[in-house]
Amino acid sequence: MSTLLEYKCPCCGGEVKFDSGTQKMVCPYCDAEFDVEALKQSQEEAQGNAAQPEQREWNDGTEAQWSTEELNGMNVYVCKSCGGEIIAEEVTGATACPYCDSPVVLKSSFEGDLRPDWVIPFKLDKKAAKEGMMNHLKGKRLLPKVFKQENHIDEIKGIYVPFWLFSSNTDSHFIFHATKVRHWSDSSYEYTETSHFKVYRDGNIKFSNIPVDGSEKMPDDLMESIEPFDYNDFKDFNTGYLSGYLADKYDVTKEQSVGRANERITQSAEDAFRRTVLGYTTVTSEMKNVSFFDNKCNYALMPVWILNTTWKDQKFMFAMNGQTGKFVGDLPMDKGLFWKYFLGVFAGVGAVASGIAALINLL
Amino acid sequence: MIRTKKILAAFAACLMMMLPLSMTVFAELNNSDLPRVVDKEMLLDDGQIESLENKISDITKKYDFDVVIYTTYSIEGKNAQDFADAFYGKSGYGTGKKNDGIILLVSTEFNDGGIAANGYGEKVFSDEKRNDIAGKIAGYLHNGDYNAGFNEFLTQVESELSGYKPKMILISLGIGFGIGLVVAVIVAFLLRGQLKSVALQRSAANYEVPGSMNVTRSHDMFLYKHVSKTKKASSDSSSSSSSSSSGTSFKF
DSSP states (O other), X not given: OOSEEOXXXXXXXXXXXXXXXXXXXXXXXXXXXEOHHHHHHHHHHHHHHSOHHHHHHHHHHHHHTOOHHHHTTEEEEEOTTTOOEEEEETTXXXXXXXXXXXXXXXXXGGSGGGOOSEEOOOOXXXXXXXXXXHHHHTTOTTSOGGGGOGGGGGGOEEEEEEXXXXXXXXXXXXXXXXXXXXXXXXXXXXXXXXXXXXXXEEEEEEEEEEEEEOOSXXXXXXXXXXXXXXXXXXXXXXXXXXXXXXXXXXOSOHHHHHHXXXXXXXXXXXXXXXXXXXXXXXXXXXEEEEEEEEEEEEEEEEEEEXXXXXXXXXEEEEEEETTTOOEEOOOOOOHHHHHHHHHHHHHHHHHHHHHHHHHHHHO | OHHHHHHHHHHHHXXXXXXXXXXXXXXXXXXXXXXXXXXXXXXXXXXXXXXXXXXXXXXXXXXXXXXXXXXXXXXXXXXXXXXXXXXXXXXXXXXXXXXXXXXXXXXXXXXXXXXXXXXXXXXXXXXXXXXXXXHHHXXXXXXXXXXXXXXXXXXXXXXXXXXXXXXXXXXXXXXXXXXXXXXXXXXXXXXXHTTOOOOOOSOOGGGBOTTOOEEEEEEEEEEEEEEEEEEOOOOOTTSOSSXXXXXXXXXX
């Protein structure tokens, strides 16, 4: 069976890609539109009727084509459209042929246990991603002007990022130390009375589908910054959605990811129970014990537009949620502008405040 | 060109804001026909009185501040500063709405002296300053050299008034630019914060299942209480009974 998937247009034979605007597979040559499932079925039927010898040759060819690159975590494939060699990382799930730019899906990356449960298809296209980038740069007074040059924007790539989704019910026990403070005075003294309390709170709270990214390449803080995704758009996994985009399978296991989910759950549980401690001046946490049960873990692919750029030997990575459009990414600061604003405000406000202070003192 | 104009306009606005530091608003001298040296005890001759009046007039013109010297035999058993203050107020001395000025009272019955300041004079002549002036002139008055004592009084008053404005300007500049520094730090760091948009999420609040929270135990237990007290600051015993002036009494 072929390890590469390319979706051909039944009308004209061109390579079809998933269109985020219509949420269908679209042929760029004849503009025909197909439902993802329907096209997949049609393709499978066509493959079933294709001559067997070709497929056997392909299987034999794959085994013969293992090379030294595989030992370094790379895999080698042959493009079905042009015959060109595609060298991809082990984690790559979908890419484009470097010779003919045909979108390819590496089926082996999503077989068996590697098959995602769900995917959120891209809703926003590359044009929206570019607009997102331009809006992200707007209104940033300390951003160096030269950074806004457009020459990097075409390098935006749409990637399906692998995420682990953790769901759990928690059994929480918290002890807080709380105080109530009261003030009063008489003719000679000012009094302060501080009452101390021990506050016990136990209970349950459920969490659903906390995402933790399963890709080493994607910085965790960047992926958490583009949250949340709207899970109402979850679709059952279908390789058709990946066509035209890049995709990686996970290389951070769920065991490695669960710690982060646990951290967030524990903090949320503490915040939720602390909100029930009312009527005190101060509340501090003394003990927390959070146990997890009814745990569930799912694997999903989420759409993210990524832009990498380098400026003054510093690397900058930007990400846009391919579903909601939330754009994030730290920007460089023009130190000259920073000091200009600082000194300008200092001088301006200082002059006004000095004048007012002088008026008050002298009148 | 437009940018240069904007910078110049901003600079000019800043300078205008600082104008009050250099401004002196001249107020009217109340009852200007009244003598400022009232020598009931005839401790001075006419020439000395005229000289003192001229000096007082110079001070008033320069600093917009009234100065009165009052000599009398008896203060009728009252506190010297209160007597001086009452005389000052009853006679209608002072400049402007707050009757800015200072009065020196000398009573020869029991060698009592009193200094009372009004309006703006309360800020310039603190308790410490008044006591200092009293200390400097007491010697002259004790020796009977009243003219020298009164001249020394006027010298001290003028010295204090001339040093006050620059000090106030410096204090105003210090306060003003202190506020400017705080605002500049806040604004600069707010602008810098615009450039940061990447951070780990603090918690999983977005992923709590609504309505799933169930509190099974909620118990608040009182442990102990603690009471602390601080003594209130005592009021200033040397201040005058009048709410608009400050005074000092002394012996010579």
